[in-house]
Amino acid sequence: MRIGIFGGTFDPIHLGHLILAEQCREQCQLDEVWFVPALIPPHKQTHTISPAATRCAMIEFAISGNSAFKLERLELERTGPSYTVTTLEKLHGDDPNRELFLLLGADSIHDLPTWREPRRILELATIVAVNRGRESFDQQAVQRQLTDRIGAINPRICVVSIPGIDISATDIRSRVREGRSIRYQVSRSVEAYIHEHSVYHL
Ligand code: ATP
16 A cells, blocks of 8 residues: 655645645655644744644545545544654554655755754655745655765655645635635635634634
């Protein structure tokens, strides 16, 4: 099984996330993409993050009907900080025959050398480097970056290109607060959930 791992805050999950996941699934021939919402400790919060149960409910609505998409709660069940390497070790340990693919945008790839045990991350997973819109990097550039900065030997990389979709969770939250439309930025079910449960309404 080829499994894509897609981490984020998902507050809320929006169509940019879903398009990214679907394009990675298709372009890297993944069997499944697992959405892994992060546990955000209070001292790391830049805004009030919705409770994990709310973020998970929205993910479940957004991915329902797509049998290739799954919600994986393991980071929410941990007490300590969510390190990517710990997540990958656990998923690999659960089933070593799984092939793991870590979905990362250009910013995250740039930051990867500062993460805990980056070399181990590259041993555990193929990096899916997502080119968004006008950003452009090719396989060799990513390979060079990871080899030079992390000292990885032959990191596995899959480059995926997706159209630039200018949707952000931050913007969606402020739209809801201001009573503006979020239609076509999130799925209908997520939009309904946000309004029914007054998520982001002050
Ligand atoms: P926020 O605005 O709260 O920072 P966000 O919309 O960037 O949130 P995250 O939950 O942080 O959402 O997203 C997880 C990952 O999804 C990001 O690291 C980024 O790679 C990707 N992502 C976010 N928005 C988009 C988008 N519009 N198109 C493609 N990928 C996106």
